[in-house]
Amino acid sequence: MKFSFKNDYSEGCHPHILQALMSSNLDQQAGYGEDQYSLEAKELIKQKIKKSDSEIYFVSGGTQANLIVISSILRPYQCAVSAGTGHILNNETGAIEATGHKVLSINKEDGKLAPDDIIPVLESHSNIPHQVMPKLVYISNSTELGTIYTLKELEDLSKFCKEYDLYLFMDGARLGHGLTAETSDLTLEKVAELTDIFYLGGTKNGALIGEAIIINNKELQQDFAFNIKQKGALLAKGRLLGIQFLELMKNDLYFELARHANQQAMKMKKAMQERGVAFLSDTYTNQIFPILNNHLIEKLFDKFEFYVWKKIDEDFSAIRLITSWNTGDKPINEFIEIINNEL
Template structure:
C-alpha cells in the first residue's frame, strides 16, 4: 500500500539526517542560539534578499500561524482568511483560542482578491460594535493547490497597504508554489510584498519546522519572549537549524519541491490522457481527479488517497498528494493502474 494522502508520511531527506549524525556530539548553545540556526537564518536572509529580516524556526505550522498572527493583532482586530484557509478549517480554532476572530471569505480557488478585502472592510465600520479587520492571511500554494501570481500578490499587497491591513503568507507548501510551472514569484517577492510569511519545512523534506520571517525586524522585536512563553522554543534548537541549513544548501529546498510537483504533474497528465476530468486545476503537488466510484475503489486497493468531495452519485473527486519522497517508479506503477 502506497500513501498518496499527504506529503509528510516519510521522515527527512537523508542529507538532513546525515548532518544531524555528523554534528551530534558537538556541544551547542541551546534555545536557537546554536551555530546551525544562525547559519540557516543567514542562508534564508540571503535567499529572500533581505539582510535585516527577523527569522524564527518553529516546530509546527499551526504554532507558527498562531504566534505570528496573534502577536500582530490586538484583541479587537480580526484576520481575513479564505474559507478554505488552513487557520479557518484545520487548526481547531487556534487563532480564536488566543483571542482573535477570523473573517472567512468565500472563494472558488482558495485565493483572496482585493475586492473580497474591500467588501469586508465596508461591512466592518460600525465601530466599536464590530471587530476591525487588520490582517489578511493567505496561503501559497493554497490548500487546494493553486498559487498566487505576481500581479495578484502585488495587487493584494497594495490593497492591504491602502486599507491599513497587514499581509501574512502561510508557506506550508511554499516550495511547491515556487516550483510550479506557471509560478512567477520568488522568495524575494514574498519578502518584499508581505509583512510576514513562513517557509514550510515539514512538507518539503524536513523532520519538522517552519521558518517564520518578519520582513521588517521592527514588526515584533520581542517575538523571542512569545516563542518561549508559548512553548515554541526548543532547547535543542540545533534540530531546527540543521533542517533549514540543509534545505537551503545547494538548492535542496527547490529540488525537493520540484520533484514533488513533477510527480504530481505526471499523475495529472496520466488522468487527463485517460479522459478524466478534474475538480480543480493545480500545478503543484496535489491532483484532484474526478473518478467513477468503482475506479476510486479499485485504485485504493494498493494506494491510499483522500476522497475529497462527492460530485454525484457515481463520481467522487479525490485528492492525490505527492512529495519530495515519492519514488518515480511508484508513480509509474500507479499510472499504469489507472483504467482508461
C-alpha cells in the same frame, strides 16, 4: 503495505538532514536557537530572500507558526481575514480563536484572496466599536487546494494591504511547492518583498519538523521572541531546527525537493488529462484533485491510500492525491498504469 498519497509528511526527512544530525550530534551548542547552525541557516535564508534586515525564527509546525504570528501581531479587538479554505479556519482546532482573535471567512472557490474579495468584508465591519477590526490578511501559497498566486496577484494584494493598513501574512507550509510550480512566476525574493511576514515550510518538504517564520516588516519584529517562548515553541535544542534548514537551503535543496514532488504529481495529472479526466481545481503543485468514477476509486484503493475529497454526484467523486519530496517513480507508474487500463 499500500503506497500512500495521503499527504507529504508520511516519510522521515531528506538523507542530508540525517547526515548533518549525525555529524553534529555531539557538539555542544547554545540552547534556544542560539546555536551556530540556526545562526548560519538564518543568514543563508536572508541571502536567498535578499533582505538582510528581516528577522527569522524557527518553530516546529504550521499551526504553531500561524497562532504565534497572528497573536503577536493583532491587538485584542483585531481579526484576521482568510479564504474559507484557509488552514486556520478549518484544521487548527480554533487555535487562532484560542488566542482571542476571530477569523473572518471569505468564500472563494480557488482558495485565493484578491482585493475585491476583501473590500466587502471591510465595508461590512465598519460599525465601530461594535465589530472586530479586520487587520491581517492570511493567505496560503500554495493554497490548501493546491492553487498558487501569480506575481501580479501578490503585488496587487500587497499594494491593497498597504493602502488599507492591513498586514499581509503568507502561510508557506507548502511555499516550496508553490514557487516551483511550472506556472509560477513568483520567487522567494518577491514573497519577502511583498509580504509583512511569511513562513517557509519544512515539515511538508523534507524536514522532520520545522517552519521558518520570516518577518519583513520591522514593526512586527519587536519582541517577537517572547511570543515564541510564551506559546511553548522555543526548543531547548534549537539546533534540530537550525540543522534542518541549513541543509534544505544549501544548494537550493529545498526547491529541488519541492519541484520533484510537483513533477511527480504532474505526471499523474497528465496521464489522467489524456484520458479525459476532469479536475476539481487546476493545480500545478503537489496536490491534485481528479474527479473519478467511484468504481475506479475503489480499484485505486486496492493499491493506494488517499483521501476522497468530495462527492460530485452518484457516480463520481473528487479524490486528493499528494506527492512528496520522496515519491519515487514506481508508485507513479503503477498509478498511471491503472488509469490507462481502466479509462
